[in-house]
Amino acid sequence: MVQSPLRDKDYFATKEGWLLSVLGDVHPKDRVWSILKYVEGPGPWRSPDGRTYSRAMTDYSVKEVLRTLDYVRSVRPDYVYHDPTVGNEVIAPPLTSIIKAFRTKDRASELIRSRCSLPEGSLERRAVELMEWLADRAEIPLEAFGVTGSILLGIAHRDSDVDLVVHGEVWVKSALRTLSECGDDKLRLGVGGEWVSQLRSQLRMTREDAELLASRVVNKGEFEGTRFSLFGVREKPAQKHGEIRYVSKGIVETVVEIRGDLDSLYTPVVYTVEEKVFGVERLVTYYGRLAGVLRPGDRLSIRAKLEEVRSNRGVSYQLLIGSYEGSGVESLKFMG
Numbered sequence: 001m002v003q004s005p006l007r008d009k010d011y012f013a014t015k016e017g018w019l020l021s022v023l024g025d026v027h028p029k030d031r032v033w034s035i036l037k038y039v040e041g042p043g044p045w046r047s048p049d050g051r052t053y054s055r056a057m058t059d060y061s062v063k064e065v066l067r068t069l070d071y072v073r074s075v076r077p078d079y080v081y082h083d084p085t086v087g088n089e090v091i092a093p094p095l096t097s098i099i100k101a102f103r104t105k106d107r108a109s110e111l112i113r114s115r116c117s118l119p120e121g122s123l124e125r126r127a128v129e130l131m132e133w134l135a136d137r138a139e140i141p142l143e144a145f146g147v148t149g150s151i152l153l154g155i156a157h158r159d160s161d162v163d164l165v166v167h168g169e170v171w172v173k174s175a176l177r178t179l180s181e182c183g184d185d186k187l188r189l190g191v192g193g194e195w196v197s198q199l200r201s202q203l204r205m206t207r208e209d210a211e212l213l214a215s216r217v218v219n220k221g222e223f224e225g226t227r228f229s230l231f232g233v234r235e236k237p238a239q240k241h242g243e244i245r246y247v248s249k250g251i252v253e254t255v256v257e258i259r260g261d262l263d264s265l266y267t268p269v270v271y272t273v274e275e276k277v278f279g280v281e282r283l284v285t286y287y288g289r290l291a292g293v294l295r296p297g298d299r300l301s302i303r304a305k306l307e308e309v310r311s312n313r314g315v316s317y318q319l320l321i322g323s324y325e326g327s328g329v330e331s332l333k334f335m336g
Contacts, residue, residue, distance in 0.1 A: 002101045006032055008233050008267045009148040009165045011102040014093060016076065019053065019153055023286070024267045025237035031081055031092040036068050038155070045155040053155055060288065061202055062327035085245050088324060102153055104146025104165050104233070111151075112142055126226045127151055127162045133186065133223070134164075138178035144171040146233065162228040172232035172265055176292065179230070180218045189221035190214070199289050203321070204331040212334065213293040219265060231291065232265040249278075249306040249317075251326055255335060256283060256319070258298040265292050278306055278317050285321035299335040 006012065010022045012032070017040035023033045036056040038045060043054035056071075057064045072091050073080045081092035111118070111128050118125040131145045149163030150156040166172045179189060195217075196210045205213075219230045260272035269291045271283040283294075283302070294300070305323035309316045321330055 002095060002098055006101060007104070007167075009104050009146065009231065011037070011148070011152055012093075012098045013100040013102075014076075014079075014097050015099050017051070018056075019155075020091070020093070021148075025234065026239060026241050028081065028083065028092060028241050030095050032095065032098070033083075033090055033092050035065075036072060036091060038153070044157040044159070045150055045153075046157065047153075047155050059198060061198075062322055062324060066324060066327065085242060087246070087248060104148045104152060105143075105167060107147045107152045108145045108164075109143070111147060123156050123158070123160055123162065123226065124151060126224065127164070130162055130164065130223045130228055133184075134166075134175055134178060137182075137184075138171075138174040140166065140171045140174055144168050148231075162223065162226055164228065164230045165233050166230065167233045168235045169232070173262075175230060175232075176218055176265065179221075187221060187223050189218055191217050191220050195220075195289065202287065202289075202330070205333065209332070209334050213290075216293045216295070219292055230265075231267070231288070234266060244309060244311045246318075246320075247308040247310065248323075248325065249308055251303065251329060252278065252306045252319075253301065253303040253331075254278060254280065254319075255299060255301050256280060258283070258294045258296050258300070260296060261292065261294060264290075264294065273319075275319075280306070280317045280319050282309075282316075282318040283321070284318050287322050290321065301331075301333040301335055303329060303331040 006022045008022055008025050011019055013019055018036055019038040020034040021037045023035050027033050038053040039056050040051055041054040043052050045053040057068055069091060079091060079093040080089050082089050111124055115128050127147055134140055135142050144167050146165040146167060148165055150160045166175045191214050196214050199205060199210045254275055254277050256273040256275045258271050259274055263270040269285045271294055273280060273283050302319055305320040305326050307318050307320050309318055
């Protein structure tokens with residue numbers, strides 16, 4: 001059993017040979033919200049002891065999330081939890097089921113310490129070089145970095161990505177500013193056609209709108225020819241489990257204007273908005289493709305789940321993109 005709280009983008013292993021990614025920072029007292037990412041089986045991901053792994057999900061659509069949820073329920077129903085704060089079932093294994101924890105900051109520190117012994121051109125060496133590149137240009141302490149994904153787990157293959165996290169709101173802001181202003185030949189921002197296609201499929205977007213969002217991506221690209229991504233983890237969780245409850249008010253279609261994007265590189269992605277029909281104040285999503293790509297002033301027609309947000313501070317409203325109920329019917333469109 002883990003001795004200290006797991007943070008967003010950490011991983012853990014269970015005795016079934018499953019590798020799960022921690023989802024967000026708000027968890028029940030004795031469970032961890034998570035995504036089943038890898039299961040033992042044929043695949044290019046190989047651990048030091050020779051075990052191979054395959055992906056549990058083919059993509060990050062709600063349809064795949066629900067299929068994976070059904071699979072987990074069929075094998076380990078005790079890993080599925082009906083969370084009263086959201087009124088839905090989620091994958092949230094008990095802490096007692098965890099046989100090993102993988103922490104992003106620990107892995108980054110380990111790689112930095114062993115830099116000189118890492119093979120030139122290896123994925124691990126490239127991860128260290130990218131952290132050093134950002135630390136130098138954005139003036140971020142190396143202690144603020146974490147490494148997630150297959151490198152964290154020690155199962156990366158030669159075509160894997162470098163997936164970094166930056167801990168702390170100040171340092172996340174510095175990293176994004178540096179990436180967006182980058183003029184270095186070593187680093188190129190951008191995503192490919194598959195990114196555009198999947199976003200169009202998930203949110204029924206026009207190609208023009210999806211390509212506009214693709215052109216705004218500042219946390220993905222290539223560093224010296226290796227694909228990378230970067231996300232933020234807050235200095236501390238924004239709230240405790242149970243402090244806020246989310247009550248579904250059904251699927252609605254409305255127009256919002258983006259007002260703020262300061263919380264758009266965390267889990268979940270959050271934008272503050274203005275909306276005149278339902279009084280919506282936030283646009284929330286677990287779709288990583290919407291991280292950091294909407295801008296203040298954007299006017300959007302959105303079809304998504306309306307939620308009433310209840311806390312000791314009162315009641316407010318938000319739109320949730322990526323809900324179970326919205327699967328196949330959600331949409332996002334730019335307004336002229």
